[in-house]
Amino acid sequence: MAQIEKFAFYVPTLEELAEVLQDGLKENFAEVHVSVVDCPDLTQEPFRFPLKGICGKPRIADVGGVPNLVPLVQKDKVYDLNTVAKEIQLPGAFFLGAGAVSSRIVGGNAELIPVVQAKNETKAAVNGSYIAMINPEDNGCLLEKYSTKYKDCEFGLLANLYASEGLAGKVIEVKAHRRTGEQNFISCIRKVLEQYYGDKPVGMGGTFIIQKGRAKIHIMPSEFSACPLNTDGEVNNWLKFFEMKAPLICQPVLVSRDPGFDLRVEHTHCFSHHGEGGHYHTDTTPEIVEYLGYFMPAEYLFRIDRPKETHLVGRD
Numbered sequence: 535m536a537q538i539e540k541f542a543f544y545v546p547t548l549e550e551l552a553e554v555l556q557d558g559l560k561e562n563f564a565e566v567h568v569s570v571v572d573c574p575d576l577t578q579e580p581f582r583f584p585l586k587g588i589c590g591k592p593r594i595a596d597v598g599g600v601p602n603l604v605p606l607v608q609k610d611k612v613y614d615l616n617t618v619a620k621e622i623q624l625p626g627a628f629f630l631g632a633g634a635v636s637s638r639i640v641g642g643n644a645e646l647i648p649v650v651q652a653k654n655e656t657k658a659a660v661n662g663s664y665i666a667m668i669n670p671e672d673n674g675c676l677l678e679k680y681s682t683k684y685k686d687c688e689f690g691l692l693a694n695l696y697a698s699e700g701l702a703g704k705v706i707e708v709k710a711h712r713r714t715g716e717q718n719f720i721s722c723i724r725k726v727l728e729q730y731y732g733d734k735p736v737g738m739g740g741t742f743i744i745q746k747g748r749a750k751i752h753i754m755p756s757e758f759s760a761c762p763l764n765t766d767g768e769v770n771n772w773l774k775f776f777e778m779k780a781p782l783i784c785q786p787v788l789v790s791r792d793p794g795f796d797l798r799v800e801h802t803h804c805f806s807h808h809g810e811g812g813h814y815h816t817d818t819t820p821e822i823v824e825y826l827g828y829f830m831p832a833e834y835l836f837r838i839d840r841p842k843e844t845h846l847v848g849r850d
């Protein structure tokens with residue numbers, strides 16, 4: 535049984551959050567409009583999720599961590615989203631987020647873009663995840679629907695997950711056009727929240743679309759590094775970087791400030807319907823970029839199987 539720690543986030547009202555984000559994001563984008571809206575039906579284009587919304591018992595899980603990947607991989611670190619759903623006290627949870635695949639299932643390393651309704655007492659799991667890997671043919675991106683090859687809900691090493699009952703309801707809509715600041719969309723949001731809420735940590739997750747422009751995305755190689763990766767530079771040399779084009783559908787998980795659980799405070803993976811996907815760093819076309827996002831503040835953080843030996847390498 536993995537170690538599980540639980541923490542109650544500070545949960546502002548949606549109206550207050552919308553105001554705080556409207557004010558803060560103006561510093562980083564030419565055009566910003568933040569409001570409280572009904573969540574659009576996420577079973578529709580371009581999302582095609584198994585459930586309609588991101589509301590109902592919102593929570594965040596940070597499972598494992600980068601120390602399971604570097605300096606050297608620990609392949610025995612394997613997890614299951616059905617188990618995580620129970621561990622976060624939400625059987626049948628709808629998960630969105632960012633993680634790594636289970637290499638014992640996939641036969642190598644790859645980015646996992648989890649979109650999963652976990653099983654409950656009456657219903658089997660629905661796995662709508664994507665997997666982004668390096669194509670052995672041409673070293674390009676190979677994005678596949680997880681369910682075309684696999685039937686399980688495993689993942690490996692680490693995952694940052696936003697979980698809810700997948701219900702419709704009120705959410706925060708963020709429209710941000712033309713980036714004027716240096717930070718990526720999610721870092722901007724996180725830093726605005728950290729500045730405003732300080733030592734009252736706020737957690738958020740949901741989904742956003744990069745509607746225009748291109749983005750810097752990485753994919754981990756299929757082979758784990760045989761030699762230890764001891765610095766950010768060594769990790770970046772090992773990763774494969776791409777410039778991918780909009781529209782990209784991104785699943786962010788963010789925590790304004792780590793309350794002391796050795797968290798990855800932001801992590802975003804994305805997929806598309808044109809064969810591209812992976813780990814989001816930032817857009818590369820600030821002058822034309824358009825972001826449209828739907829977010830919910832989480833009530834609880836669950837820290838699952840926190841690595842015993844830790845470091846700050848490779849958390850970008």
Ligand SMILES: [Zn+2]
Pocket residue numbers: 632633801802803813
């Ligand atoms: Zn990632």
